[in-house]
Amino acid sequence: MSDNGDSGRPGPGENTPKLDQRPLSVLERRLTLGDMLDTATFAELVKSFAELYKLGVKVFDEKGNRLADMKSGNGDFCGYVFSFPDGKRCCTQTVARVKDGPLATTQNARAPQAPPGTKLHGMIAVPCFTGLRYLVLPILWEGDVLGRVVFGPFTPDEMGDLPPTLTDLTPGLDLAQAQSYLAKIRRAPESTIVKVLLHFAQLLETLVAAGQKTFLTSQVHIEATLESNRDLEAQNKRLEQMNLQLKDMDRLKSSFLATVSHELRTPLTSIIGYSEMLSEGLVGTLNQEQTEYVKTIMDKGDTLLKLISSILDVTQIEAGKVRLTFEPISVGDLVTSALSSIKPQAQKKGLTIDLKLPARAVEVRGDREKLRQVMVNLLSNAVKFTPKGGWVQVLVTEVKFQPELDAEGWHFVVQDSGVGIPSDQLEKIFQSFYQVDNSSTREFGGAGLGLAIVKSYVEGHGGVVRVQSELGQGSRFEVVLPVHPPPPRAVIAPPLSEAPPAPVDRF
Numbered sequence: 001m002s003d004n005g006d007s008g009r010p011g012p013g014e015n016t017p018k019l020d021q022r023p024l025s026v027l028e029r030r031l032t033l034g035d036m037l038d039t040a041t042f043a044e045l046v047k048s049f050a051e052l053y054k055l056g057v058k059v060f061d062e063k064g065n066r067l068a069d070m071k072s073g074n075g076d077f078c079g080y081v082f083s084f085p086d087g088k089r090c091c092t093q094t095v096a097r098v099k100d101g102p103l104a105t106t107q108n109a110r111a112p113q114a115p116p117g118t119k120l121h122g123m124i125a126v127p128c129f130t131g132l133r134y135l136v137l138p139i140l141w142e143g144d145v146l147g148r149v150v151f152g153p154f155t156p157d158e159m160g161d162l163p164p165t166l167t168d169l170t171p172g173l174d175l176a177q178a179q180s181y182l183a184k185i186r187r188a189p190e191s192t193i194v195k196v197l198l199h200f201a202q203l204l205e206t207l208v209a210a211g212q213k214t215f216l217t218s219q220v221h222i223e224a225t226l227e228s229n230r231d232l233e234a235q236n237k238r239l240e241q242m243n244l245q246l247k248d249m250d251r252l253k254s255s256f257l258a259t260v261s262h263e264l265r266t267p268l269t270s271i272i273g274y275s276e277m278l279s280e281g282l283v284g285t286l287n288q289e290q291t292e293y294v295k296t297i298m299d300k301g302d303t304l305l306k307l308i309s310s311i312l313d314v315t316q317i318e319a320g321k322v323r324l325t326f327e328p329i330s331v332g333d334l335v336t337s338a339l340s341s342i343k344p345q346a347q348k349k350g351l352t353i354d355l356k357l358p359a360r361a362v363e364v365r366g367d368r369e370k371l372r373q374v375m376v377n378l379l380s381n382a383v384k385f386t387p388k389g390g391w392v393q394v395l396v397t398e399v400k401f402q403p404e405l406d407a408e409g410w411h412f413v414v415q416d417s418g419v420g421i422p423s424d425q426l427e428k429i430f431q432s433f434y435q436v437d438n439s440s441t442r443e444f445g446g447a448g449l450g451l452a453i454v455k456s457y458v459e460g461h462g463g464v465v466r467v468q469s470e471l472g473q474g475s476r477f478e479v480v481l482p483v484h485p486p487p488p489r490a491v492i493a494p495p496l497s498e499a500p501p502a503p504v505d506r507f
């Protein structure tokens with residue numbers, strides 16, 4: 001053990017959190033003896049010493065807490081002396097001197113008797129008024145006093161009769177009785193007990209060194225874990241905040257789009273209306289060139305109106321404001337009507353359209369307008385993304401049990417020989433505003449909303465939509481819908497960041 005001194009580190013129990021709220025690290029605070037000792041091994045050591053040398057051994061930490069206490073032989077004698085009032089008083093004083101008194105040769109203590117040249121490491125001898133004696137050794141570690149070891153009381157070898165310091169204080173003391181009790185206490189030369197205590201101190205030092213290592217290792221590990229937990233919590237908080245901000249921005253975006261689209265729709269309806277009046281000659285006959293210009297205005301106006309309607313649909317969906325109304329529907333009629341709306345574009349591109357309806361009519365319940373829009377969106381994509389001369393196949397299956405819905409259902413399939421979709425984008429195309437080609441020079445029109453609407457409406461019917469595609473070969477969109485959808489509820493489109501991917505298969 002090293003010499004006494006002040007290491008400048010906070011003492012035990014002074015590890016109160018600083019201003020930054022981080023508790024002091026085990027590396028920053030002073031360890032206590034209790035921190036560093038393995039209690040079981042230490043108790044074993046003290047017990048074996050007490051039994052082997054027939055000596056009382058006590059160990060106290062810096063604050064006077066008792067870490068070990070093995071008595072040996074002095075119980076009767078001390079108890080007897082203690083039964084005298086002055087004996088009790090003096091005994092209490094001696095015990096206080098030994099336990100809490102200064103670790104210095106003051107207040108009745110002196111340097112112990114030891115062979116010349118023995119290093120005593122601050123050991124002191126404290127005589128008891130009974131003639132018995134204690135040896136006290138400070139426990140020093142890295143410049144700090146961690147506590148003290150007390151050996152005794154023992155009977156010094158040279159002690160003869162009971163001293164007057166005892167007999168004068170305790171009138172009526174039965175000397176023979178006292179002597180017989182005294183015989184039970186270990187008698188030894190002080191220098192022998194000094195050697196035993198130094199030996200004990202060596203073992204204690206080894207125990208403290210090993211204990212310190214184990215304690216520091218485990219504590220540093222715990223602190224590192226706590227620290228990374230704290231980091232994770234802080235990161236989580238930041239993420240939560242960012243998430244809230246994103247949601248706010250998403251709401252702002254939706255309400256901005258809704259307002260702008262609404263404001264655009266009114267003047268656009270007028271533009272289209274006046275163009276119609278012009279083209280019908282209501283304000284005078286137009287020449288051929290004028291008629292063509294007005295027709296272009298009407299076509300572009302129509303495209304713009306569709307786009308605005310899609311944006312309004314998506315913002316309504318995102319706001320949870322769309323409610324489905326179910327009614328009986330004949331699927332055959334609905335498909336035919338949806339097909340008729342995309343036929344002009346298909347004809348323009350010279351596409352072959354093939355429709356396969358089941359022999360038995362499919363009669364279901366659903367929201368007519370929304371289902372029609374699902375079909376129109378899928379069909380117009382097939383037409384839009386299929387080059388001239390290609391084909392589009394439309395298939396409606398019979399009603400039968402659909403395991404994935406766990407209910408009776410039917411399929412609506414649109415397959416094309418078009419450009420196809422890269423496999424790494426298949427999961428994203430159902431997100432609002434997502435387009436495979438989003439460059440400003442892109443070939444195909446649209447705003448990336450059609451499939452987001454399809455997915456929301458299909459799921460609002462309790463159905464699923466999935467896609468298979470092979471780049472350059474074509475795509476296949478398949479919608480599976482129940483015959484009897486679950487009771488209508490608000491159609492919800494999750495915000496972009498949370499949109500779960502639609503099922504994707506290879507073509």
Ligand code: ADP
Pocket residue numbers: 377381382385416418419420421429434435436437445446447448449450451452474475
């Ligand atoms: P839009 O068609 O208005 O761009 P959609 O949401 O309908 O928006 O489609 C999103 C994207 O998915 C399209 O931009 C396109 O890249 C891809 N896509 C959809 N349908 C097809 C298809 N039949 N063939 C190839 N790509 C398609």
